[in-house]
Amino acid sequence: MAGGAASGGSSQSDTYAGARVWLLLPAWATLLILVVAPVGIMLVYSFLTKEFRGGVIWEFSWEAYDQFFFNRGLFGDEPPRIEWTYILIFWRSIWQAGVATLLSLAIGFPTACFIATRAPRQRPIWVFLVTIPYWVNLLIRTVSMKFLLRDNGPLNEALLGIGVISEPLHIVNTNLAVQLGLFYSYLPFMVLPIYAAVERYNFSLSEAAADLYAPRWTVLRRILLPAVKPGIVAGCILVFVPSLGSFLAPDLLGGARNFMIGSLIEEQFKGNAGNWPFGAAASMILLTLVLIILLFSARQQGRQEAR
Amino acid sequence: MTSIVKRALTTTAAAAVLSLGAGAVAAEGDLVIYHWFEYIPQELLDKFSEEYDVNVVMDTYDSNESLLAALKAGGMGTYDVAVPGDYMVEIMTNEGMLDVIADGELKNKGNISEEWADPSFDPGRKHSIPYQWGSTSFAVSRDVYDGDINTTAILFDPPEELSGQINMLDTQGEVLTMAALHMGIPQCTTDRDQLKALNQMVQAAKPHWASFNSDTAKEVLVSGDVAVGQIWDGFAARARAEGANIEYAFPKEGYVVWMDNVVLLKDAPNRENALLFMDFLLEPENIAAVTNYARYVAGVDGVEDFLDPELKTQPEANPPADAGPGVFVQACPQEIQEVYDQIWTNLKK
Numbered sequence: 001m002a003g004g005a006a007s008g009g010s011s012q013s014d015t016y017a018g019a020r021v022w023l024l025l026p027a028w029a030t031l032l033i034l035v036v037a038p039v040g041i042m043l044v045y046s047f048l049t050k051e052f053r054g055g056v057i058w059e060f061s062w063e064a065y066d067q068f069f070f071n072r073g074l075f076g077d078e079p080p081r082i083e084w085t086y087i088l089i090f091w092r093s094i095w096q097a098g099v100a101t102l103l104s105l106a107i108g109f110p111t112a113c114f115i116a117t118r119a120p121r122q123r124p125i126w127v128f129l130v131t132i133p134y135w136v137n138l139l140i141r142t143v144s145m146k147f148l149l150r151d152n153g154p155l156n157e158a159l160l161g162i163g164v165i166s167e168p169l170h171i172v173n174t175n176l177a178v179q180l181g182l183f184y185s186y187l188p189f190m191v192l193p194i195y196a197a198v199e200r201y202n203f204s205l206s207e208a209a210a211d212l213y214a215p216r217w218t219v220l221r222r223i224l225l226p227a228v229k230p231g232i233v234a235g236c237i238l239v240f241v242p243s244l245g246s247f248l249a250p251d252l253l254g255g256a257r258n259f260m261i262g263s264l265i266e267e268q269f270k271g272n273a274g275n276w277p278f279g280a281a282a283s284m285i286l287l288t289l290v291l292i293i294l295l296f297s298a299r300q301q302g303r304q305e306a307r
Numbered sequence: 308m309t310s311i312v313k314r315a316l317t318t319t320a321a322a323a324v325l326s327l328g329a330g331a332v333a334a335e336g337d338l339v340i341y342h343w344f345e346y347i348p349q350e351l352l353d354k355f356s357e358e359y360d361v362n363v364v365m366d367t368y369d370s371n372e373s374l375l376a377a378l379k380a381g382g383m384g385t386y387d388v389a390v391p392g393d394y395m396v397e398i399m400t401n402e403g404m405l406d407v408i409a410d411g412e413l414k415n416k417g418n419i420s421e422e423w424a425d426p427s428f429d430p431g432r433k434h435s436i437p438y439q440w441g442s443t444s445f446a447v448s449r450d451v452y453d454g455d456i457n458t459t460a461i462l463f464d465p466p467e468e469l470s471g472q473i474n475m476l477d478t479q480g481e482v483l484t485m486a487a488l489h490m491g492i493p494q495c496t497t498d499r500d501q502l503k504a505l506n507q508m509v510q511a512a513k514p515h516w517a518s519f520n521s522d523t524a525k526e527v528l529v530s531g532d533v534a535v536g537q538i539w540d541g542f543a544a545r546a547r548a549e550g551a552n553i554e555y556a557f558p559k560e561g562y563v564v565w566m567d568n569v570v571l572l573k574d575a576p577n578r579e580n581a582l583l584f585m586d587f588l589l590e591p592e593n594i595a596a597v598t599n600y601a602r603y604v605a606g607v608d609g610v611e612d613f614l615d616p617e618l619k620t621q622p623e624a625n626p627p628a629d630a631g632p633g634v635f636v637q638a639c640p641q642e643i644q645e646v647y648d649q650i651w652t653n654l655k656k
Contacts, residue, residue: 052641053398054379074506074649075499085656150532172532173518255518256477259655269380270373272479273648 039287046280054274064281086264086282090289093261096175096250097243100182101190104239105232107183108190112231115191116198123199130191138185142252145181146172149253173255181249182239189238197231198224229304233297241290261286338580340365341374341382341389343567344522346439348600355587361580369522370478371395378404384574387581390438393566394480394638397428405434406571412582415589423566423606428635436585437606439541439597440566441624442633443481446543446553451534456556457630459489461535463512470515472534474527477519479651480636481537481563483509488561488634495639506650513654528553540623541602547623555623557630564633566606 046064048056071083115126133141148155149171156168171177201224209219225232247262256263261282268279338355344367356363368374371392378389383404391399399405416432423437447456452469462473463486475482486509487494492501517533528536528546536553538546543555556562569588575581588594594605595613604624618624626633639647 052644053402054376074503074646076645076649085652088656150530152531251477251520252523255474256520257513257516257518257655259652270370270376272372272644272651274372274376275648 042280042283042287046277046284048277050275050277052274054269054276056276061277064275064277067278068281068285089259089264090261090286092258093244096178096182096260097240097246099179100186100243101236101240103179103183104187104190105236108187108235109194109232112191112194112198115195116201117203127192127195130188134188138248142181142185142248145184146177146253149177149180172253173257175254177253178250181253182243182246185246185249186239186242189242190235193234193238194228194231197228201227230301233301237294237297240293244290245286336577336580337362337364338388338577338584339386340584341377341386341572342367343390344369346390346567346597346601348596351593351596351600354593355584358587359580359583361577361583371480372478375399375402378572383572384576386572387575387577388569388584389572390567390569392636393426393428393568394636396435396568396570398638399570400429400434404573406573406575406578407433408571408582408585413586413589415586418589418591418607418609420606420608426566428566429568435568435570436589438567438569438588438594439601439603440564440606441540441603442557442626443476443485443537443539443563443565444556444558445535445537446528446546446551446555448528448531448534449552449554450531456554457558457627458556459485459558459560461556461558462537463489463508463515465515465535469535471517473516474518474520474524474533474536475516476524476537477521479647482519482654483647483650484563484634484636485537486512488558488563488631491560494634494637495643497643502646502650506653509650509654519655525549539603544602544621544623557626559629559631561631562633564635 045056047060047062049059049061049063051057066080067083068086069083070080071085072078072080111130115123115130118126147153150156151168151170151172155171156165159165160168171180205223205227206219209223210216214222245262245265247260247266250256250258250260250263254260259267265279265282265286267273268275268282338361340363342365346367347365352363352365355361366386368377371394374389374391375395375398378386378399379402396405413436416436419432419437423440425431429435445462447461447469451472452466454466461469462475465473483505484494486505487496490501490505490508492498492505496502518527520527524536524538525542525546527533528538528543529549529551531551536546538555540555543553547553569585571578571581571585588597589607591605591607591609592613594607595610598605598610598618599613599615602618602621602623
């Protein structure tokens with residue numbers, strides 16, 4: 001995002017000079033229609049007055065943001081205090097998404113390294129195998145996950161059968177189930193970018209380090225990880241961001257006992273609340289958070305490349 | 308290679324010709340239905356489609372509120388008919404979303420049972436016809452608990468063996484109305500002490516609940532994931548038919564009664580076919596097929612001959628003599644609804 005501006009075409013020939021504006025048109029149109037317009041509508045709606053039972057009245061209002069940050073009691077007539085409810089919901093979502101990202105990294109990184117170290121002809125097969133489950137609809141996969149994890153499901157039956165546990169593990173309707181669900185939903189988004197980075201890595205560098213008596217851990221930490229870091233960062237962002245707004249796994253696997261960002265926003269549009277400006281405001285706050293994370297990581301990356 | 312391409316091309320061309328042909332004979336037009344999930348047998352839609360030569364398309368929703376939201380967010384003019392519950396018919400009428408069915412436009416209107424011909428939510432049936440009615444209460448697994456279940460305390464202050472094994476419906480109206488019945492306070496109360504007490508009561512009850520889910524309300528009882536589930540009567544009957552050893556409760560404090568209604572939407576693109584469909588659903592034989600499938604009760608006279616015999620004795624549809632009153636959910640005015648929204652957010656934060 002932020003890095004793109006610097007690389008402009010100063011050294012390019014003048015072949016396309018006249019046509020350049022027009023050649024960029026599809027890209028600009030896509031950005032305008034798919035990014036600027038929807039976000040713009042959301043931004044405008046978040047500053048409008050809510051209409052009872054959904055919809056907006058075209059009058060400017062801060063109320064949605066006020067509701068997010070200030071608590072005025074059950075009847076809305078007490079002096080304002082800081083509202084922790086929504087901050088708590090955001091924190092819970094960030095936590096769940098963070099754990100899911102770490103789980104994906106812990107499994108995804110070795111998987112990617114495994115694939116990248118196979119013979120070149122085998123690699124596409126492994127990549128293909130990683131993507132196969134994702135040809136099935138996410139809803140179906142999430143429901144199947146619930147079948148696997150439930151108290152009398154195959155996982156518990158197997159563990160009971162081999163005597164590892166004496167009571168079934170209670171996983172469904174817990175945070176762990178949500179984290180596992182998110183992890184499973186977005187794992188390939190971690191594996192594929194890391195694989196792309198590791199595949200380009202020259203393993204003779206590791207061998208050279210080992211020849212110079214670097215222990216394995218040092219080779220991993222000082223040689224391999226820095227070289228594939230862009231892939232890891234990309235993978236983490238690709239898992240973290242959709243996890244943050246997801247509501248399928250929290251609803252189905254977590255039992256929907258607590259709002260996540262996604263279900264909180266959904267409730268404003270589909271539930272009784274019918275408070276569209278508040279839903280839009282919560283979305284804008286989420287978007288701002290995500291943009292801060294992305295800008296931060298882009299700057300980090302840029303700094304590293306400049307070094 | 309070329310022969311494969313050629314063959315592919317000829318098949319495609321043939322398919323195109325076939326579908327063109329099909330298009331030419333099919334359909335006096337379309338009918339676009341917006342309906343609850345799992346609520347109408349496919350055979351009945353096929354029957355209508357064949358009888359009137361109409362191409363039927365159906366989308367589904369999972370709550371009255373999401374129906375309203377989808378229509379408000381640009382769904383008007385897409386659908387011909389929808390199936391809102393009682394209080395939602397009133398809300399949609401006030402929002403100006405429903406078209407008026409003029410006198411004489413429905414030839415089967417006289418089939419509507421007398422008790423449903425002039426309901427409070429649509430006086431004179433200007434916009435709607437009855438679809439099915441039933442109740443919302445809860446079902447309890449008899450494998451887990453054999454005490455008295457006909458009290459709302461099973462949901463809000465459960466005995467120890469049921470605590471942590473309860474699924475609630477994930478809709479504010481059904482949960483908070485049941486909670487009001489449990490506390491014996493009126494719906495949409497303006498009394499602040501009662502509202503505060505309601506807020507505290509549901510928060511104190513929450514640790515007993517395993518999950519909130521409407522879509523899987525039946526499935527979690529069949530699989531045994533929970534021992535108690537807030538549920539609609541027909542869904543409870545179907546869960547029992549699928550092997551769950553459950554009993555549907557009629558609490559002495561009262562339970563929720565609802566009626567779903569087929570409404571004619573404003574700006575319906577196929578208004579004629581919508582009216583045909585409504586007349587079709589007022590035929591006793593057809594609406595009985597819905598009842599046989601969904602296990603609720605029709606609001607049309609003359610269905611008895613077409614019903615499965617076991618429906619007459621179905622425990623979920625026959626409240627015991629000492630059951631509490633069945634009440635409709637009320638649509639609260641804005642300032643009260645906002646307090647309810649706050650209570651719901653507090654509950655789920």
